[in-house]
Amino acid sequence: MLFRYRGSEGMLAWAFHRISGVAIWAFILLHVFDIWLANVNAKLYDDLLTLYASAGGRVVESLLGAALLYHALNGLRIVIMDFWPSMTRYHKQLWYANWVLFAVIGLPILVQIMAPAFGLQPPFRLGG
């Protein structure tokens, strides 16, 4: 669909919003279930969390974070255009601004999350 139709930025923004949204929805199902599990069987939940902290788990978390950040930024772009219609004239520029923010915010988070998977200390020492 993404490559068959001659859509440009606007259609890609829409398609990515939809794909990331459905992916986040699927994660929410898992996440509410695991918190519920923590209540019912704390030991099983702790075992599940070691999976989250594994290298593979960190890749999935990074993908989740990317989906979340894209969806949040593009959602803000949608709200801006819905309530300030003259901004639709600049919908492409807003989309490029999204990607700049996505990279600036996302890269430090990516490094922080992935560092332990390579046996490195996370660069930002915050929560101890």
Place this chain on the structure above:
Amino acid sequence: MAQYTRAGSARPQSGGWELAIWYLMRLTGLGLFVLALAHYIIVHFVYDPAMQNADWISARWANAAWRTADWLMLSFVVFHAFMGVRTVVQDYTKGTTRMVLTMLLYLGAFLIFAMGTIGLVTFPSAIPVKP
């Protein structure tokens, strides 16, 4: 204000529930921009998942303000995520399939909201929780 924009779904013309849902999608979206991003940053950036377990949640939820904020996030996300998927379902299906899937979504939203609320409210705040 313009009736249509290029983004998201067009503002419903019929008014009523669909218009209320349209506004609530934007309102919960803005709420989640803060709540969900802050949540992700706390549990993945400030604290590493390697140091988190049921005890860690227990310590965090000893503070009622965190439980309240997390319950607000749960309410917003259940509405936003399930209504978002409802839009997807209504875009690609029609007739009985659409009705059955929409009803399943409402049921799923209720179940997830109930599970999350039960988990949040009954989670013990004493440490340790492990048997």
